[in-house]
Every structure is written in structure tokens, then in C-alpha cells.
Amino acid sequence: MEHIAHDETSFVRPAEVGEMELYHAKTWLGKYVFSQDAKTIAIQYAATAIAIGMVALVLSWVMRLQLGFPDAFDFIDPSSYLQFVTMHGMIMVIYLLTALLLGGFGNYLIPLMVGARDMVFPWLNMISFWVYFTAVVLLAASFFVGGGSTGAGWTLYPPQAILPGTPGSETGILLMLASLAVFIIGFTMGGLNYVVTILQARTRGMTLMRMPLTVWGIFVATVLALFAFPALFVSAIMMSLDVLLGTSFFMPAIMTMGNEADHVGGNPLLFQHLFWFFGHPEVYIVALPAFGIVSDLISIHARNNIFGYRMMVWAIIAIAFLSFIVWAHHMYTVGMNPYFGFFFATTTLIIAVPTALKVYNWVLTLWQGNIHLTIPMLFSIAFLLFFINGGMTGLFLGNASVSMPLSDTLFVVAHFHMVMAVAPVMVVCGAIYHWYPKITGRWYHEGMARFHFWVTFVGSYLVFLPMHYLGIMGVPRRYFEITGTSFLPDSAQTVNASITIAALVVGFAQLVFIYNLIFSAMKGKKAPGNPWNATSLEWQTEHTPPQHGNFGKELPCVYRWAYDFSVPGVEDDFIPQNVPPRTTTPEAAS
Amino acid sequence: MSNIFTEQPWIADAGPLTPALSGAQISVNARRSALKMLLSVVSVFFLLMIVAYGGRMLYQDWRPTPQINLLWGNTGVLLLSSLCLQAALLWARAGKTDWVRGALIGAGILTVLFLVGQVAAWQQLISMVLGDFSNPSVGFFFMITGIHGLHMAGGMVALMRAIKRAFTQSDIQSIEHNVSNCALYWHYLLGVWLLVFGLLFTGDNFEVLLKICGFI
Numbered sequence: 094m095e096h097i098a099h100d101e102t103s104f105v106r107p108a109e110v111g112e113m114e115l116y117h118a119k120t121w122l123g124k125y126v127f128s129q130d131a132k133t134i135a136i137q138y139a140a141t142a143i144a145i146g147m148v149a150l151v152l153s154w155v156m157r158l159q160l161g162f163p164d165a166f167d168f169i170d171p172s173s174y175l176q177f178v179t180m181h182g183m184i185m186v187i188y189l190l191t192a193l194l195l196g197g198f199g200n201y202l203i204p205l206m207v208g209a210r211d212m213v214f215p216w217l218n219m220i221s222f223w224v225y226f227t228a229v230v231l232l233a234a235s236f237f238v239g240g241g242s243t244g245a246g247w248t249l250y251p252p253q254a255i256l257p258g259t260p261g262s263e264t265g266i267l268l269m270l271a272s273l274a275v276f277i278i279g280f281t282m283g284g285l286n287y288v289v290t291i292l293q294a295r296t297r298g299m300t301l302m303r304m305p306l307t308v309w310g311i312f313v314a315t316v317l318a319l320f321a322f323p324a325l326f327v328s329a330i331m332m333s334l335d336v337l338l339g340t341s342f343f344m345p346a347i348m349t350m351g352n353e354a355d356h357v358g359g360n361p362l363l364f365q366h367l368f369w370f371f372g373h374p375e376v377y378i379v380a381l382p383a384f385g386i387v388s389d390l391i392s393i394h395a396r397n398n399i400f401g402y403r404m405m406v407w408a409i410i411a412i413a414f415l416s417f418i419v420w421a422h423h424m425y426t427v428g429m430n431p432y433f434g435f436f437f438a439t440t441t442l443i444i445a446v447p448t449a450l451k452v453y454n455w456v457l458t459l460w461q462g463n464i465h466l467t468i469p470m471l472f473s474i475a476f477l478l479f480f481i482n483g484g485m486t487g488l489f490l491g492n493a494s495v496s497m498p499l500s501d502t503l504f505v506v507a508h509f510h511m512v513m514a515v516a517p518v519m520v521v522c523g524a525i526y527h528w529y530p531k532i533t534g535r536w537y538h539e540g541m542a543r544f545h546f547w548v549t550f551v552g553s554y555l556v557f558l559p560m561h562y563l564g565i566m567g568v569p570r571r572y573f574e575i576t577g578t579s580f581l582p583d584s585a586q587t588v589n590a591s592i593t594i595a596a597l598v599v600g601f602a603q604l605v606f607i608y609n610l611i612f613s614a615m616k617g618k619k620a621p622g623n624p625w626n627a628t629s630l631e632w633q634t635e636h637t638p639p640q641h642g643n644f645g646k647e648l649p650c651v652y653r654w655a656y657d658f659s660v661p662g663v664e665d666d667f668i669p670q671n672v673p674p675r676t677t678t679p680e681a682a683s
Numbered sequence: 684m685s686n687i688f689t690e691q692p693w694i695a696d697a698g699p700l701t702p703a704l705s706g707a708q709i710s711v712n713a714r715r716s717a718l719k720m721l722l723s724v725v726s727v728f729f730l731l732m733i734v735a736y737g738g739r740m741l742y743q744d745w746r747p748t749p750q751i752n753l754l755w756g757n758t759g760v761l762l763l764s765s766l767c768l769q770a771a772l773l774w775a776r777a778g779k780t781d782w783v784r785g786a787l788i789g790a791g792i793l794t795v796l797f798l799v800g801q802v803a804a805w806q807q808l809i810s811m812v813l814g815d816f817s818n819p820s821v822g823f824f825f826m827i828t829g830i831h832g833l834h835m836a837g838g839m840v841a842l843m844r845a846i847k848r849a850f851t852q853s854d855i856q857s858i859e860h861n862v863s864n865c866a867l868y869w870h871y872l873l874g875v876w877l878l879v880f881g882l883l884f885t886g887d888n889f890e891v892l893l894k895i896c897g898f899i
Contacts, residue, residue, distance in 0.1 A: 281721070281724060285720050285721055285724075289716050300692070302692040319723075324731055326728065327732055331735075331822075339817060341818075341819050342819060342822055342823075358742065358818075358819055359819060360739060360742070363735055406687075653695035654693055657693075674695040
């Protein structure tokens with residue numbers, strides 16, 4: 094074994110750039126409520142997102158109870174069922190996953206991983222969270238207004254969304270649209286911060302191509318979101334004007350409740366185009382950070398360098414680009430020109446290429462690795478299994494001719510839950526367990542975590558795998574009740590009941606997860622600063638949890654990428670990014 | 684080494700670290716970068732509205748917005764305010780603080796005048812259509828001019844800060860940074876306005892718009 098000397102002096106020149114001035118809060122409110130520290134803001138984002146996500150989880154239980162045991166619960170009627178479906182979908186996609194992955198993980202990890210003291214615009218960052226919080230409050234308020242929340246489905250298609258007869262068409266839809274608009278304003282503030290911090294506040298030596306893939310995923314997803322959300326913003330404004338001022342952006346001349354509506358000449362398809370121009374990139378806004386995070390988790394817990402780092406970066410960029418030209422594959426059934434259908438089917442299938450490449454690289458990173466079956470690794474492997482499964486069914490739905498009969502069935506529901514709900518949630522859980530010792534300075538309870546993993550993993554499969562078969566049988570989505578439907582055998586209802594039981598059990602496991610997080614933060618065993626022997630900068634901080642300003646007196650210098658694991662000839666199986674290159678001293682050589 | 688196309692990140696540094704390998708300076712360029720990024724996002728926003736407008740024009744029942752001549756005057760006022768900011772920037776570079784202050788105040792007054800003019804144009808249109816907003820082109824007019832106006836009003840917050848700084852600080856470089864960002868924002872919004880005004884609200888530009896949108 095060679096002797097390794099860290100010859101820092103020959104590699105580090107004095108910094109030529111002054112450090113950013115950190116804001117130091119003087120009051121309790123300034124430190125914990127209106128905090129400008131990205132780490133506190135991250136926890137605020139995460140707590141809010143998980144709290145509203147729990148509401149959506151409960152809504153899914155109620156939906157499943159109705160589907161599994163129809164007529165057993167008086168408080169669920171067709172209208173409230175549609176409201177639950179709508180709110181569940183919108184909350185999970187936008188207010189939980191997007192906010193948690195970008196606002197939560199983005200805020201915590203970007204400055205730490207790129208070696209910055211904080212976000213570049215801390216005040217804007219703080220405002221960004223409170224705007225997001227306002228959006229959540231507006232959304233939650235719609236449960237309590239007259240007529241209740243909107244029941245238009247999470248896609249909010251007009252004209253149905255704003256016509257009388259649709260649940261929540263009075264106030265609920267307006268609150269939903271207002272909440273989305275506010276969310277986007279808040280996200281834009283945060284997103285600009287993430288992008289500029291990554292581009293301009295990296296520490297010395299941290300080239301773009303040395304950034305951990307977690308940062309790449311969050312970075313590209315943020316850019317994607319910044320350019321995709323305007324489409325949702327525009328459509329939210331236009332639909333609000335249709336409701337409030339009687340304009341006709343989306344509303345055609347139409348009869349409603351036996352009367353002619355005031356609208357003339359609007360185009361409902363325009364909404365669909367705008368919505369899906371946002372909606373499809375949204376899938377990758379959720380997926381790309383998950384791709385990045387899982388790359389790091391797999392590499393660290395398999396003690397192997399990530400296979401094909403450059404390929405992984407370019408695959409993320411390629412996926413982001415392609416995600417803007419596939420949107421109409423959500424609209425095959427509107428009666429589009431077959432050539433358009435062909436174009437969108439082709440681009441949809443092309444996007445599978447960089448995605449598959451990433452999957453191969455994850456598997457090849459595991460190959461001959463020193464795999465530690467830690468909780469984060471278990472969740473990472475589970476992610477792979479869900480993502481591959483969900484991706485495969487995407488090939489069916491991406492083809493226009495196959496998509497037609499499957500559209501509006503539970504096959505679609507099963508597909509997107511596999512690929513963009515459960516798969517990213519696996520990464521989120523794995524990531525929380527992975528960074529938990531750094532964030533809290535304590536260990537989570539291993540037993541509860543293993544219980545959480547196995548129940549969630551097996552339970553989610555029991556929920557969504559049989560759902561594909563129901564979809565192929567023709568069970569429609571968004572239907573309140575399917576019993577007595579002549580073309581469906583009784584066994585379809587039996588499967589539905591079993592899915593419901595599995596869903597309830599999976600939901601219970603999430604309560605254990607939340608309990609574990611709270612309980613362990615107070616009573617868990619003390620964790621060391623770098624318990625996973627990881628290489629990236631967040632694990633090299635002076636204090637655990639990192640203090641305001643993240644690093645000690647000096648910002649770290651970076652000399653290498655974040656994947657120096659099991660380097661031949663080196664005693665430890667990892668070399669942190671801030672360790673200078675080895676120099677073989679003459680004494681050691683002799 | 685810092686090239687994202689050729690860099691081989693798995694090879695550790697073989698030479699001294701240089702600032703070029705890291706992000707640029709935080710204090711100098713961050714606001715400018717954020718502004719450019721924001722303007723890119725806003726561009727997508729306006730582009731989508733223009734494409735939506737163009738797409739809607741294709742339908743047989745399309746009725747254009749009635750002509751409002753006041754918009755020509757408003758365009759001139761916005762152009763002048765943008766010129767004022769450009770002048771302020773040039774004077775800031777030349778170190779003429781008093782002239783910078785005057786030009787900034789001029790830009791502010793002209794911007795307020797533009798916004799008042801836009802509200803007057805709205806009132807004219809409301810009286811022309813007798814409160815009937817069901818014509819999609821009228822809806823687009825209100826939405827696009829309204830959103831453009833909101834962006835101008837938002838810019839006024841930054842302009843007020845630049846004016847305050849010009850009167851309270853002596854560091855001309857810091858003043859120049861502020862003025863430069865305001866000027867970029869104003870020029871950009873002037874460009875957006877000329878585009879939407881020229882394409883959407885000045886008469887029969889149907890074919891031009893359809894060509895831009897790729898429909899013909």
C-alpha cells in the first residue's frame with residue numbers, strides 16, 4: 094500500500110473572490126420561521142409537502158374504500174369521490190413530489206453539495222417558501238368552501254371543469270387555479286435561486302462535471318420546470334378569466350343545464366395542449382431529481398463509482414429536452430391527425446433510449462460492487478424495479494394504436510403510479526434515510542425503517558401490479574362504482590377489494606415512517622458526521638447537522654469527482670472530493 | 684478541464700486549482716444571471732400566449748379586436764422610457780451621477796404614464812365591446828396587455844430601488860449595476876410589447892402571425 098500525502102499547498106491558490114455575506118437572524122422568528130438559511134427552508138418545504146401529502150394519502154384511502162367496498166360508506170358519493178380523485182392527484186404531483194424534490198432536497202443539498210455557504214439569494218428563497226405555503230393553504234381552503242373542492246380530475250379539462258354539475262365548479266376550481274398560479278410564482282423564485290447558485294456559487298474546483306448527479310438532476314429538473322410551468326400558469330389565468338369575466342378562451346358555445354351558456358368560440362383542445370406542454374415535462378421534473386439522487390445512493394451504498402458518469406449527465410439533459418416534444422401522447426384520443434400521432438409516438442419511444450441507458454448504468458454500477466443492503470440501498474433497488482416495470486408499460490401507452498383501447502382504464506393509472514408515483518417515492522424515502530443522519534445528527538430506528546421498506550415495497554406491488562390486469566379487462570378509471578357492469582367478471586371486484594386492503598396497509602406503513610422520523614430526531618442514537626463513508630461535500634462539514642454557513646472558516650476546495658470509491662491502491666474505500674490528489678513521497682516509495 | 688464536453692471528471696486534479704474551474708463570482712454576476720434566466724422564463728410565457736392566440740385565429744368565427752389608436756401613443760411613451768434608461772446607463776458609465784438621477788426619474792414617470800395609458804386603452808375597449816368579453820380576441824387583448832402591464836409594474840419596484848440608490852450612494856459602480864439591470868428589463872419588455880402590439884393589435888396581421896406560428 095502506498096503512502097499518500099495530501100499536498101494541499103501545491104494545489105490551492107488564495108481565493109480571488111470574496112465570500113458572500115451571510116444573513117444572521119437575531120430573533121427566534123427570523124431563525125426558525127422566516128429563516129433565510131437554505132437548510133431550514135428545506136425542512137420547512139419538506140414538512141409542508143409531507144403534511145399536505147398525508148392529506149392526499151388519506152384521500153387515496155377513501156377512494157380505495159369506495160372502489161373496494163362500494164356502498165359500504167355513506168359519506169362517499171359520486172361527487173365527493175371525484176373531488177378526492179382530483180385533489181389526490183394534484184396534491185401528490187405538484188404539492189408533494191415537486192415541492193419535496195426541488196424545494197426540499199434542492200434547498201438542503203445544492204449549497205452543501207456544490208460547496209456554497211447558502212443559496213445566492215437567501216431572502217428570495219425565504220419568500221419562495223412562504224409563497225408555496227400560501228399556495229398550499231389556498232388549495233386546502235377549497236375543501237371548506239361552498240360546493241367543496243373541484244372534482245374535474247387533476248387535468249382540469251374544460252369545459253367540464255367549470256360547468257355547473259361538476260363538483261366544485263363554483264369556488265373550488267377558482268381556488269385550485271389561484272393556488273396553482275401562486276405555486277408557480279413561488280417556484281420561479283426558488284428555481285432561479287437554484288439555477289444561479291449551481292452556476293455561480295460553486296466552490297473552487299467544483300466544475301460542472303464534478304458535481305454529484307443529485308445536483309445535476311435537480312439542476313436540469315429546475316430548468317425544465319422554469320420553462321414548463323409558464324404553460325400551466327397561462328392556462329390557469331385563461332381558465333380563471335373564462336370563469337370570472339366570461340371570456341371564451343377554452344369554452345365553446347355549449348348548452349348547460351338545458352340553457353345556452355354565454356360562451357362562444359372557445360377551444361377546449363387549446364387547454365389540453367397547454368396543460369400537457371406543462372404536464373409531460375412535469376413527469377421529468379419529478380423523475381430527474383430522483384434519477385440523480387438514486388445514482389448517488391447506488392454508488393455510495395455499492396461502494397462503486399457510478400458507471401458512465403458523463404453518459405448519465407447527458408442522458409439527463411437529453412431526457413429534459415425530449416420531454417418538451419412528447420406532450421400530445423396524452424391526447425391520442427382527441428382525434429388528432431395520424432401524422433401527429435406518429436410524430437408523438439416516435440418521440441415518446443425515443444425518450445426511452447436515454448432512460449434505458451440510465452437504467453443500464455445503475456445496474457452496471459451495482460455489478461461487482463460491494464453492495465451494502467442498507468435502507469437507502471433497499472429503496473434504491475426497489476426504485477429500479479418499479480421504474481423498469483412502469484417504463485415497460487409506458488411503451489404500450491406511448492404507441493397511439495395500443496393507447497387507444499387502454500386510455501381511460503386502470504392500466505393508465507397503474508402505469509403512471511408505478512413510474513412517476515411509487516418509483517420517485519422510493520427514491521424520496523431512500524434519500525430521507527440516507528441524509529437523515531446528516532440533517533438531524535441522529536440515526537433513525539433501523540427496525541421501523543426495515544418494516545417501512547418491506548411493507549411499502551411489497552404492498553405497492555400488490556396495489557399496482559393487479560391494477561394493470563383490471564385495466565386490460567377494461568375497468569375504467571375515475572368511475573365511482575363498477576359493480577353490476579356486464580362485461581366485467583365478479584373477480585374484478587375481488588381484485589379491487591384486495592388492492593384496497595393492500596393500499597390501507599401501505600398507508601399505515603407511511604405513518605410508521607413519519608413516526609420514526611419524528612421519534613428518532615429526538616431519541617435516536619447519535620450519528621457520526623460521515624456514517625456512509627461518502628465522498629461528496631455535504632458529508633465533509635465541520636458540524637453535523639451543518640451550521641449556518643455550512644462549512645467552517647474556509648470553504649472546501651474540490652480536487653476530484655464524487656465517485657472515488659474502492660480506488661485501487663488506496664487503503665480506505667473512498668476519497669472525499671476535498672482530498673487533494675495523492676503525491677507519492679520519496680520516503681514512502683523507498 | 685472545465686469543458687463539459689471533454690472533461691474527464693474521474694481523473695483528479697493534476698495542477699493547481701484556478702478560479703476558472705469553479706462558479707463565477709457571486710457578487711458580480713448573480714443578479715444579472717438571475718435576471719436573464721427570468722427573462723427567458725417570461726419569454727416562454729409570452730410565446731405561449733402568442734401561439735395560443737395564433738392557433739385561435741385559425742377558426743372561421745375569428746373576430747379581431749377593435750382598433751385602439753391610443754396604443755400607438757403608449758408605445759411611444761414606453762419607447763421613451765426605455766431610451767431614458769439607456770441614457771442613464773451611458774451616463775452611469777461616464778460617472779455623471781446627476782444626469783443618471785434625472786434619466787432614472789424620467790424613465791419612472793414615463794413608465795407610470797404608459798401604465799395609465801394602458802388602463803385608458805382598456806376602458807376604451809370595454810366601452811367598444813359593451814362589456815361583452817366572449818370574443819376570444821378581446822379576452823386575449825386584456826390578458827396579454829394586463830400581464831405585460833403587471834411586468835412593467837413589477838419592474839417599477841426595481842426602478843424605485845435604483846433611484847433610491849442613485850440618490851443615497853456615491854459608489855457609481857453599484858449604481859451602474861442597478862441601472863444596467865433595469866435597462867435590460869425595460870428594453871426586453873419594450874421588445875415584447877412591440878412584438879405583441881405589432882402582431883396582435885395593430886390591424887390585419889393575420890398572415891404574419893400564422894407564419895410565425897408555423898401554421899402556413
